[in-house]
Amino acid sequence: MQNQAPMRLSRDTLYIAVFGTLWGLLEITLGTALKSLRIPFTGFVMVALALIILLAGRYLVPRRGSILMMGGVAALLKIFSMGGFILGPIWAILIEALLAEIIISTLGLRRVSCALAGVVLLAYTTVHPLIAHRILYGSGIIQIYLEMFERGRAFLGLEHPSLMVLLGAWLVFIVTVGTAAGLAGHRLGREVEARVRRLRAERGVA
Amino acid sequence: MSRWLTLLCVQLLLAISVTFENQLILVPLALAPVAILEPRAFRMLLRWRLLLFIALMVGGVPVLLGDRSAVFMGIPYAPEYVQATVVMVERGLIILMALKLFTTRLSLEEITRQLGRTRFRQFGEAFGLAMELLPQMRAMATESYHEYRSQRRGRNPIRHILSWTAELIARAVVRAESYSYKKGRTG
Known part of the structure; x- marks a missing residue:
């Protein structure tokens, strides 16, 4: 459906607003609650849920840039809900939207691309604090972290093979959760579309 | 700005x-x-x-x-x-x-206005609508969550949560459509 006048919104714009608001609401409510409760792996939970919403959104707005716009809406809502800018979460939302947008725009909205988007987003969440700190504090912080990591490894007596096992387990976790979230998002899009049709029919809306 | x-x-x-x-x-x-x-x-x-x-x-x-x-x-x-x-x-x-x-x-108004002047006009419109929808969606999510809790006994939790999420999103979409129609903003 196209715009008929400058002030009239297309259905795509409406869907972008709805999914952006849902993502923003998720960040404002659940994200803030989980953070304040100091629950570990909050970032992974939030990314998995956000991915499900944005993939469902993309299913209903099948055009380039829609995920990025949903992310932009969610990030701005988060800024205004917090009364100011907090670099970490805002930056994370925008990068997640950008990564998902690139993958889905390149490969199309398929099960494989949705699963890949899930894996990539969760992998990014792992390194997000390092990237955010690199931007905030400069390159010296990475050197400090590496030296701390090396000292910690030596102190605990962890050898490189044990670290590889830990890394492998982490990769398995990311691939499993990311794939599950991606596939759930793909499925949810279809289900939402069917339910929207049903609700419209119940309300007598075309 | x-x-x-x-x-x-x-x-x-x-x-x-x-x-x-x-x-x-x-x-x-x-x-x-x-x-x-x-x-x-x-x-x-x-x-x-x-x-x-x-x-x-x-x-x-x-x-x-x-x-x-x-x-x-x-x-x-x-x-x-x-x-x-x-x-x-x-x-x-x-x-x-x-x-x-x-x-x-x-300010929200300024962001929406500035975006409306640029190539990101659609984003400005979506953000303006999102700000209007946020309180309604919050209320609707709470309401749906109570429904979800009252119905969840004896069902597969993952399937139930996905179904509930789909229902919540679908209701949000339909409500946003009707809200937008009322304001005469949807083409």
Whole structure:
């Protein structure tokens, strides 16, 4: 459906607003609650849920840039809900939207691309604090972290093979959760579309 | 908005230019606009997590890492790490304060208006609508959550949560459509 006048919104714009608001609401409510409760792996939970919403959104707005716009809406809502800018979460939302947008725009909205988007987003969440700190504090912080990591490894007596096992387990976790979230998002899009049709029919809306 | 964006860019430029040698000039210069226009932003410095991070960076890192060639009150430390961590903390604080100042100067109406003038007009419209929808969606999510809790017994939890999410999103879409129709905004 196209715009008929400058002030009239297309259905795509409406869907972008709805999914952006849902993502923003998720960040404002659940994200803030989980953070304040100091629950570990909050970032992974939030990314998995956000991915499900944005993939469902993309299913209903099948055009380039829609995920990025949903992310932009969610990030701005988060800024205004917090009364100011907090670099970490805002930056994370925008990068997640950008990564998902690139993958889905390149490969199309398929099960494989949705699963890949899930894996990539969760992998990014792992390194997000390092990237955010690199931007905030400069390159010296990475050197400090590496030296701390090396000292910690030596102190605990962890050898490189044990670290590889830990890394492998982490990769398995990311691939499993990311794939599950991606596939759930793909499925949810279809289900939402069917339910929207049903609700419209119940309300007598075309 | 453009002048605040310019100020933000200048502050970010100053932040990445800070070195241990020029810090006494650049840091006050970069923070002066915040002190004048938004002094409340400095309350951020009272957060214990930030204070702990600063203390660990400036006090802990030089004592634990690097070549501890100098001694202060009997404690050996690495002087190059003192310099590096002080600059890092200053850079981080300038960036945080600059972003805080910038976002407190933004207004929703102005963002929507500015975006409407650019190629991002659709984004501006979507954001304007999102701001109107947010309270309704919040209420609807709470309402749906109560329904979800009352119906969940004896069902597969994952399938049930997906089904509930789909229902919530579908209701949100339909409600947004009807809200938009009422305001005469959907084409």
